[in-house]
Amino acid sequence: MLEWPAVEGAGVLFHSIEFLQLFAVTFVLYWSLKSQRLRLGTLLLASVYFYARWNPWLVFLLIFTALFDFWIARGIERAQSQRLRRALLVLSLCVSLGLLGFFKYTNFLLGLVWPVIRPLGVTSDPPFFKIILPLGISFYTFETISYVVDVYRRRIPAERNLLHYMLFLMFFPHLIAGPIVRPGDFLPQLERLRSLDWSRVELGARLFLLGLLKKAVIADQLAQVVDPIYAAPAGFGSGALWAATVAYAIQLYCDFSGYSDMAIGLAHTFGLKLPMNFNLPYLSQNVAEFWRRWHISLSTWLRDYLYIPLGGNRGGRLATCRNILLTMLLGGLWHGAGWTFLCWGLYHGTLLAIHRVLPLPRWVGHSALAPLRVAVTFVLWCLGMVFFRARSFGDASVVLSRMFVPTRGAELSPSVALVFGVIVLVVVLASLAARFMDLEGIARRAPVPVAAGALAVGFLLAQLLAPDTGGAFIYFQF
């Protein structure tokens, strides 16, 4: 049986008291130091501690990855011959992808290989290795690959300062679940000594609070609906399965975008900027727009380092569709070593390819139909979520069949349905407000006591409404 490699514990979560203590100490120390080298050293130490609290041994893997690619990139830059440059690039890719493959895909690949070698006389079941999946390996592997490839393409110079490079990879706000940072965006920020800018700290605090509310108040609450239903979908009726699937779509968004908001906010408090990762994806009017708004740092990475090198849209419709499918298939596999994730990637690749080649009548684009387009895009996304969330292909098919063929079974109680409805309404209204109102302008114009009061009330609410069962972020397992 293929099993998902478990994440060992959760480490220091952003929404924990321990993290707040770590952050407070790091923040005070960072801004009280006058040397940039010491400040960055403080951040690196905090990052190492942050990761080591989850697993002290796997910090060495992270450090090895950083040192290896730092050295390789320097080698690529120094190399005179194109052949040597390419060889070093291939070596780096092999090591990075080899480590990712070993930790993430060993058991999956064994499961694929076994049926092939079985006719050769192998009678046993495929072995299952209990391999700990290093937190954030998918994220930092992509970051290090983009660095080496950019140096190889001469888009950026190789970094001279090891401390800077290690911090690029290990900076604790984005270390475990992104956003996937580009070296060209991040490394230059480490060059100059900054002075404490309270407006950035305030912005960071607001983003952190927004993420905290998304995670603790919405995502973790909705998990209480999603988890039991997806644990035994055969016992639930069509209504409950639709509700759980919609709930999971909202949970995943609030969990992951909440993490990203917190990460971006934390970086701001240190005077650093991380890229935006979400831009109201559930208000997208088609699947292509959706992928420009969802997990932006991954979508753009896949576009720049996979889709375009594959040929992008340069080789005609068929080749474009092939490239889209391949990119999304690998994007699905990046999320997890399992058939459900492959299927999820294939599903989205197909949707994107259809969107690309299928000419829609002009009336479909009428502005009055915008809400309908948003709804259709959201439902298509939700259907894909079934593969993303189900524990197995069998469970996914049970969920889908029960969603589409009205089936009796346990349903949500009226009180649970009411609370769920209120949460959905809050998310919809908040998204619409963010889309159509100038919230930043409102915050800027608000009197100081109102702005401070909003922050305080938000923080108190986040504490009060956090459920007991709140845990790790969903994307930690990727």
Add this chain to the structure above:
Amino acid sequence: MHVQPRSNPQRSAKILLLAVILVFCGELALGVYLDTAPLSVRFPEAAAVLEHARTQNPPPDIVFFGSSRFMAAIAPAEIDQALRTSHGGRIPAVLPMPVLGGDFVSTEFLLDRMLAEGVRPRIAVIEVSPDLLGRPPHLLSAQLERLFRWRDVWHWLPELFEADWSALLTARVIPAYHYRKELLGWLVGRPPPYLSVPAPELPAGAGPGGEHPSAIETPDDPTHGVERWARWLRRFRISERCTEVLERILARCQKEQIACILVEPPVASGHRALYGADVATPYHALLARLGRDYRAPFFDFGARLPDTSFRDDSHVNRTGAIRFSALLASSLIEPLWFGDEKGTATTAVPVAP
């Protein structure tokens, strides 16, 4: 949300400072508000126990105060049956009032409340053991959580810091987070979660397989917990504050003409072995003094049950509860209540009706 940093650092600093002050004040206000909450908000177990004491008919003659050890060990039905078998007719009404994490602080609280509500038993049996009298009091954080108000926190500050300073900080500095379940339950009228979905009834073989974890009982292990207690008992010293509380309980009982009996519940052999001379000598000296000063006899049941009667080092299993309850009936309640025919125990206690 795509936002650009804006440039008015002075305003931002003011906003952040004011927000921090507001959060601090909000937390403080919530903490004070919680201090005034009904007992059922922070300590529902005590509210239930007191309600039981108030409504029991006939009113309790003998009450038992203590911790989870007493809770596991006292089976009122077994005591009733044992007493009926040997005496028939009118037997004393027994009421167990132990609470999880119960110590002398919670006992004093329950005793005060019980008396204030007009419940006046003839005998109060109080659990004692070195584990309840040592310093730092290891169950104090439980009382901090559910009983203490700011003035109690101030009174117990050194012990609280010694016992668990992080619990002290979270309970008092961020009560909105620490007591979120209690606060929501109080405000809404029923405790969270509000989105729980019960597991459906599935036909055999349709579920995820295996029993629900809660349905699987862990096997008894009378050595479980010994290590933790060994660490705690390593530098044993009697807590003066705990002794003071115990003395207040005994004095109050004496004043109210309630006979007080101190009972050490049974523990497994591994746990008993931790009570070396450095623990036992001061402990027994204290109990002897209390016995003299307050006429509170001490019954030691510590070594009365074999290890097979325990589910961990200090809590009895079902078999242990039956045996201990029978022991209580025969060696403690019968002589006290019906007169000591053999003349072997605590005749000094005037409890017979």
